[in-house]
Amino acid sequence: xxxxxxxxxxxIVFVLGGTAVTAALVLTALDENINLFxxxxxxxxxxxxxxxxxxxxxxxxxxxxxxxxxGLGVSFVLTDYQGSDFVVRYVGILPDLFRxxxxxxxxxxxxxxxxxxxxxxxxxxxxxxxxxxLAGIAExxxxxxxxxxxxxx
Amino acid sequence: xxxxxxxxxxxxxxxxFFDMTKPWLAGLAIIGIALLIVxxxxxxxxxxxxxxxxxxFRIIYVHxxxxxxxxxxxxxxxxxxxxxxxxxxxxxxxxxxxxxPVGMAITGVALLTGxxxxxxxxxxxxxxDARTTSVLVLFFLYLGxxxxxxxxxxxxxAGRAVAVLAIxxxxxxxxxxxxxxxxxxxxxxxxxxxxxxxxxxVEMWLPLLVNVIGFYCSVAxxxxxxxxxxxxxxxxxxVWVRDWLQRAQSGSGS
Amino acid sequence: MNDFMTFLQMGGHGLYVWxxxxxxxxxxxxxxxxxxxxRRRFLAMHGSCPERKGSSE
Numbered sequence: 001x002x003x004x005x006x007x008x009x010x011x012i013v014f015v016l017g018g019t020a021v022t023a024a025l026v027l028t029a030l031d032e033n034i035n036l037f038x039x040x041x042x043x044x045x046x047x048x049x050x051x052x053x054x055x056x057x058x059x060x061x062x063x064x065x066x067x068x069x070x071g072l073g074v075s076f077v078l079t080d081y082q083g084s085d086f087v088v089r090y091v092g093i094l095p096d097l098f099r100x101x102x103x104x105x106x107x108x109x110x111x112x113x114x115x116x117x118x119x120x121x122x123x124x125x126x127x128x129x130x131x132x133x134l135a136g137i138a139e140x141x142x143x144x145x146x147x148x149x150x151x152x153x
Numbered sequence: 154x155x156x157x158x159x160x161x162x163x164x165x166x167x168x169x170f171f172d173m174t175k176p177w178l179a180g181l182a183i184i185g186i187a188l189l190i191v192x193x194x195x196x197x198x199x200x201x202x203x204x205x206x207x208x209x210f211r212i213i214y215v216h217x218x219x220x221x222x223x224x225x226x227x228x229x230x231x232x233x234x235x236x237x238x239x240x241x242x243x244x245x246x247x248x249x250x251x252x253x254p255v256g257m258a259i260t261g262v263a264l265l266t267g268x269x270x271x272x273x274x275x276x277x278x279x280x281x282d283a284r285t286t287s288v289l290v291l292f293f294l295y296l297g298x299x300x301x302x303x304x305x306x307x308x309x310x311a312g313r314a315v316a317v318l319a320i321x322x323x324x325x326x327x328x329x330x331x332x333x334x335x336x337x338x339x340x341x342x343x344x345x346x347x348x349x350x351x352x353x354x355v356e357m358w359l360p361l362l363v364n365v366i367g368f369y370c371s372v373a374x375x376x377x378x379x380x381x382x383x384x385x386x387x388x389x390x391x392v393w394v395r396d397w398l399q400r401a402q403s404g405s406g407s
Numbered sequence: 408m409n410d411f412m413t414f415l416q417m418g419g420h421g422l423y424v425w426x427x428x429x430x431x432x433x434x435x436x437x438x439x440x441x442x443x444x445x446r447r448r449f450l451a452m453h454g455s456c457p458e459r460k461g462s463s464e
Contacts, residue, residue: 008239012320019321023328027335035337036282057337095276097205105275105339122276127344129210129353131201182439189435193428198414208417211424215431255438262434266427273423371435378442385449398453 037105040084043116050110057105057124061085065100078104078116090118097123165242167384168393174377181374188367195360203357212270214361217345218368220263223291224326226256226372230298231323234316244380246312247387249319250302251379255372257295264288275339283332284340287325294322 027034037055038048048054058078065076072091079085088106098104103124108117163169196214203210230249237245267285268278279285298315305311333342344352345365351358388394417424 005239009235012235012238015317016320016324019324023324027328031336034283036280036339037337039337095274096207097274097276120277122280122339123274124339125205125274125341127341127352129206129213129344129357130204131354131356132204133201134204134354193432197424197428202418207420209420209423211417212427215427219431258434258438262431265430269423269427269430273420372438375438375442379445382442382445382449385446389449389453394453398450401450 040078040080040086041082043086043110043114044084048110050112050114053107053109053119055105055107056086056116057103058085060098060100060102060104062100078106086114086116088116088118088121090121092119092121094121095123097125165240165244167244167247167388168391170244171381171384171397174381178374178377178381181370181377185367185369185371185374188363189371192360192364192367196364200357200360206274209270209273210357212266213344214364216263216266216270217361218365219259219266220288221345221365222368222372223256223260223263223288224329225369226252226259226376227291227294227319228323228326230256230319231326234319237312237316238320243387244384246308246316247380247383248376249298249312249315251383252376253295253298253302253315255376255379257292257299259372260288260292260295264292280339282338282340283336284329284338287329287332290325291322291329294318294325297322 037057040056040058042048043056048056056078058080061077061079065074067074073089074091074094075087075089077085077087088108090106090108098121103126105122105124106116106118107120107122111117192214196211200211200214202208230252233245233248233252236242237249264285267288271280272278298318301318302311302315305314330343332338333340345358345361353361385394385397415421415425
């Protein structure tokens with residue numbers, strides 16, 4: 001490789017490296033803002049502000065889903081299964097994938113009692129896909145009762 | 154000149170590339186279309202539904218291949234950008250010019266199918282998380298490459314400016330790939346990787362593999378066909394293109 | 408026939424599934440057609456008068 005080409009290549013490497021470092025610095029500085037939601041730990045720990053619209057996420061705790069008398073309102077507990085959990089209240093239609101143990105994202109506000117008043121509920125599914133038959137076996141083995149509506153929304 | 158140097162020099166000759174790639178085009182197109190038909194029918198009819206998502210899971214067979222391809226095409230343009238700036242290879246400039254609109258269209262498909270998949274599974278068409286946002290940035294990078302080429306007068310200067318943007322923009326690709334690991338996102342981690350254990354059973358994963366290869370081959374054929382046209386256009390004043398034209402006229406009559 | 412309707416409905420997700428596949432295939436067809444048309448245009452423009460310019464080689 002002759003000198004001119006090597007110089008051009010070096011210049012490109014420097015520009016690309018500089019861009020990468022800049023991007024890394026910016027993204028690190030913005031880290032908290034890039035996270036889409038507050039995990040339960042940060043909601044409980046008080047880092048999530050009350051009275052402003054935020055997003056929080058967690059898993060729906062087993063046996064925590066309670067529908068109110070009107071049938072539209074629902075309350076449930078979002079947990080990280082590691083000791084942090086908070087109560088969510090929501091009025092509206094839940095997504096198809098909403099069920100116990102499911103990852104859920106809620107948009108809304110924490111009220112004075114640190115109860116999350118949600119205006120939107122989104123389901124966060126994981127990357128593991130399974131046919132219904134296989135899922136039935138897996139659930140039977142893990143001794144949780146299989147959901148009769150699984151796979152047939 | 155070294156052996157490698159000679160090879161690179163020949164590869165840089167548009168005429169040599171044009172002659173050499175003629176048989177590749179039909180092969181790539183036939184393999185690509187065949188795999189896409191097999192993968193699509195397999196994904197729509199024979200692959201099982203997901204235990205949670207039901208049939209909306211089938212969107213994975215068009216969403217994942219296009220999303221992969223959107224990143225791969227951009228990386229390829231970045232490499233071509235380096236080749237253009239360091240070795241001044243005209244063919245690399247033609248490749249970027251031809252690939253940018255194709256990549257933008259494929260990124261558009263990845264975004265749209267993602268939105269369509271998001272509605273029934275997440276409950277929202279669009280959420281501004283790190284993954285969706287960085288892919289949207291990728292879309293605008295492709296658009297930027299096309300706009301920049303039009304905006305700068307002089308083919309050579311425009312080509313070099315576009316190459317710089319193509320190279321710098323590759324920084325976004327690892328951000329897209331690792332966004333789901335680095336930050337809390339609504340988007341799930343990746344389900345298709347050649348280096349890791351698939352996150353689904355083989356009857357779901359195999360049609361995905363077929364469609365990924367099918368999309369790669371088909372789009373490679375599209376880019377190659379575009380590149381061969383671009384070569385003809387840019388070299389239309391040369392003797393070899395005029396010879397080729399005469400043969401094309403008298404020969405097959407295409 | 409009933410089976411076919413069930414297939415089209417995709418368990419209620421038919422609209423989403425068919426829309427996604429429709430968009431993907433439509434874009435692929437457009438992408439594949441563009442170079443074919445460009446080649447025809449090139450042949451039509453240059454094919455009829457291959458000696459329209461002096462040798463520039």
